[in-house]
Amino acid sequence: MTDFRPEIAEFKQFSAPYIKDDTSVSKIMTHLLVGLMPSLVLSGIIFGGKALMLTAFCILTSMLWERLFCLITKKKSTIDDLSAAVTGMIFAFMLPANFSFWRAAIGTFIAVIVFKQLFGGLGRNIFNPAVASRLVCWYLFRSNFLYPEPDVNSADIESIGEISLLSGVDTYGDMFLGRVCGGLGEVSVIALLTGAFYLLSMRVISLYEPIAFLGTVFCFSAVAGKDGVYQILAGGTVLAAFFLCSDYVTTPSTTLGKIIFGILAGSLTCVFRFFFRMPYEGMLIAILICNVLTLVIDDLALAITPMGNSADDSRKKSNEKQTR
Amino acid sequence: MKIRGIFLDREKNTDRSLTIVLPTPERVAVPIPAGCKASVKMGQWVLRGNSICEGEKAVHASVSGKVEEIKTIEGPDGSYEAVVIKADENQKDAAVRVPRAEDRESFIAAVKASGCPAGDKLERAKDADVLIINGIESEQYLTAENRCMLDDGDLISAGIALIEKLMGISSGLAVTEKLTGIEKTYIAVASDCTEAFAAMEKVAAKAPKTTVVKLRCDHPGGSDLMLVSNVTDRNIKPTETAADKKVLVLLPSEVAFIASYFETGMPFVERRVTVDGDLVKTPCIMKAPIGTPLSALLAYADANTDPAEKLIIGGMMTGKSVTDLELPIGAEDSAVLIFMKPIDSGKGTLKVSEKTTNCIKCGRCAQACPAKLMPMRIEKALRKRNSAALKRLRPDLCIGCGSCTYVCPAKRELNEVMRQAAEVFGGMGGEQS
CATH class of the missing domain: 3.40.50.11540 (NADH-ubiquinone oxidoreductase 51kDa subunit)
Structure with a gap:
């Protein structure tokens, strides 16, 4: 094998540290994809092959849009960071299983191009692209959001073809397993928790936001006289808690900020669900509002816990001046 | 309260190797600290342990031999003077006085x-x-x-x-x-x-x-x-x-x-140095006289310096990157590491990829920082020249450990940014007071 290494030492100046952790954005996104896998498998069992095909279609189209955008704007291709795949997968999880493909393609277009790339690409987007696009699709194709009956149905309870939040009759066990109507990936709580456990153990997501979010939903529901556990199990609340609220880019990065974000998103979700009667889109609007407030929340958290005890330092400095 | 850091690969090739005493190198260049002057002249003979520096800091000849020249060396932290001593055949120790201390x-x-x-x-x-x-x-x-x-x-x-x-x-x-x-x-x-x-x-x-x-x-x-x-x-x-x-x-x-x-009574003339890196055939710990050129250390450890790209004095996280093989080791340098140029970015021993992506705001740098700073916010504030934000984020508290750069999944050079931000911050403080 020919070795093209130089024969004479070419020392270069580097800045410390000279070694870096073996992590990257694409690895984090791969972890997220793996974390979403259990839900995909269960959606295939619950809703059949069409759910799998819709998810695959959403992933492929989002990556295609990303590639096309990079080609047109002559940017370096960012397709290999896999964020488009994650966006497409989460977007698909919030769709009914019999959603038409061309509408799904429009949805991923809105997610990847409008809500991510036009903001400046991954890292600069203000809104969670999947959530924003799902909300836009809800208003565009409202009549098409007909949630199908799950193939695997509970024998003893007759399903009435309505999402759990509206009907309010599904049992805890059915919702936990996912034998209810709803978005193809968000119905099965057990699968989502399995994926979330994987992500937590790989240190990709933190527990602060999910716990704050779910806890707030539970407490708010209890105070408002609703069934807290039902509110958590129904309507993709778990998907939102573990995969939407713990998205890196669109949520605060301080620990305190994460908790504030979770509490705010949880209470807004409940407000929209209980008082504005928006079972389908209330949670999404709540998350988007909190996405906008992310910077404010982070600044607030920083103001509460200042860097390096600056108050003490200024006192020390004034002491030094006095001694001089 | 305990402060937690980040875990690095504990990649230590030499933790079982014994200390090897480096044979006296041909010539050494003993660095003279800034603000001091060499007290020896060209052509003078010195013995191992003789003082060769006048000023508040003490420097001693680390080998016995003839002073060849007093030259200025361009080091990573600026230039300094060094006394070049050509070692003679029979190394003689100076007649040293055993120090006595009462209090x-x-x-x-x-x-x-x-x-x-x-x-x-x-x-x-x-x-x-x-x-x-x-x-x-x-x-x-x-x-x-x-x-x-x-x-x-x-x-x-x-x-x-x-x-x-x-x-x-x-x-x-x-x-x-x-x-x-x-x-x-x-x-x-x-x-x-x-x-x-x-x-x-x-x-x-x-x-x-x-x-x-x-x-x-x-x-x-x-x-x-x-x-x-x-x-x-x-x-x-x-x-x-x-x-x-x-x-x-x-x-x-x-x-x-x-x-x-x-x-x-023998003064500080030699120290242990780890010589390691993927180009070093026999990584080892050497006891070397202070001022030994890096090339002598590397040659004794069978290092192939031809395809080298990175030469580091000190550790991988906080060491100094240098480009000259003839630089001497100083009194505080504990290692010499040499690495080859990777065939492709992200390959090789160090797996350092040069591909930098946007910050995804994962907050890992803030978690890793032992001083509890927020490097990503500091980077943003520095880019926008937002002095109010910089003042609040306190980049001057950075201890320069390099953890933020190490953990960054977007491969951003945060440590470098922190250094620049600290400079800008220092400038701002100077204007005010």
Whole structure:
């Protein structure tokens, strides 16, 4: 094998540290994809092959849009960071299983191009692209959001073809397993928790936001006289808690900020669900509002816990001046 | 409160190798610290241990031979003068006087006269009541202190006894003022260095006030900030040094040197250096005279320097990147590492990819920072020249450990950014006051 290494030492100046952790954005996104896998498998069992095909279609189209955008704007291709795949997968999880493909393609277009790339690409987007696009699709194709009956149905309870939040009759066990109507990936709580456990153990997501979010939903529901556990199990609340609220880019990065974000998103979700009667889109609007407030929340958290005890330092400095 | 760091690969090729004494190199270039002048002239003969520097800092000839020239060397931290000594065939030691110390002041003066970096540390922390022996080498490849703990156990216990005895006696203070002296000595050892821990247990068994503490082997475990807060539970702020908290932090090699210095009187002329890297065929720990050129060290360790790209003095996280093989090693340099140019970015031993992506705001840099800073916010503030935000984010508190760059999944050079931000911040502070 020919070795093209130089024969004479070419020392270069580097800045410390000279070694870096073996992590990257694409690895984090791969972890997220793996974390979403259990839900995909269960959606295939619950809703059949069409759910799998819709998810695959959403992933492929989002990556295609990303590639096309990079080609047109002559940017370096960012397709290999896999964020488009994650966006497409989460977007698909919030769709009914019999959603038409061309509408799904429009949805991923809105997610990847409008809500991510036009903001400046991954890292600069203000809104969670999947959530924003799902909300836009809800208003565009409202009549098409007909949630199908799950193939695997509970024998003893007759399903009435309505999402759990509206009907309010599904049992805890059915919702936990996912034998209810709803978005193809968000119905099965057990699968989502399995994926979330994987992500937590790989240190990709933190527990602060999910716990704050779910806890707030539970407490708010209890105070408002609703069934807290039902509110958590129904309507993709778990998907939102573990995969939407713990998205890196669109949520605060301080620990305190994460908790504030979770509490705010949880209470807004409940407000929209209980008082504005928006079972389908209330949670999404709540998350988007909190996405906008992310910077404010982070600044607030920083103001509460200042860097390096600056108050003490200024006192020390004034002491030094006095001694001089 | 305990401060946690980040875990690095504990990739230490040389943790089992013994110390090799480097054969006297052909010529050495002993660095003279800034502000001092060489006291020898060209053509003069010096013996090993002779003082070659006049000024407040002491420098000694590390080999015996003829002074060839006094040249200026462009180092990574600016240029400095160095005395080039051509070694002769039969190395002769100078007639050295065994130092004597009765109290704290004379002890510190004696250690400073030896040229060991410990002198300055003793001077700064002369009121310390706790001594921490920093046996933690959190960075990859560094093993010199570990080897010192394994080899020089007796010297370390003698050194501890000496420091404890002499730091408690002071003639300069009034009788009414009570001098506490060193009340407690801790030997900090990383939890995975079991052999060093056992060796240090033996040392602690001999000294009554000494305990060995096992610390998590996370980076930067050997920094003042983490040592003081994790070992003594004293609340230290990133702006403070260990001396401000009345803690004296010394390396095992320095303690061992103090003991040997008071035994033999030979000043600080040689130190242990780890020579490692993927181009080094036999990674090893060498005892080399100070001022040995890097090329001599690398040649003795069978290093192939041709395809090299990275040459680092010090550890992988905080060391200095240099481009000249003829640079001498200084009194505080503990390792020489050399790495080849990777065939492709992201390949090779170091797996460093040059591909930088947007910040995804994952907050890992803020989690990793031992000083609890937020490098990503500082980077943004620096890019936008937002001085109000910079003032609030305090980049001057950075201790330069490099953890933020290490953990960043977007491969951003945060450490460099922090350095620039600290400069900008310093400029702002200067304008105000």
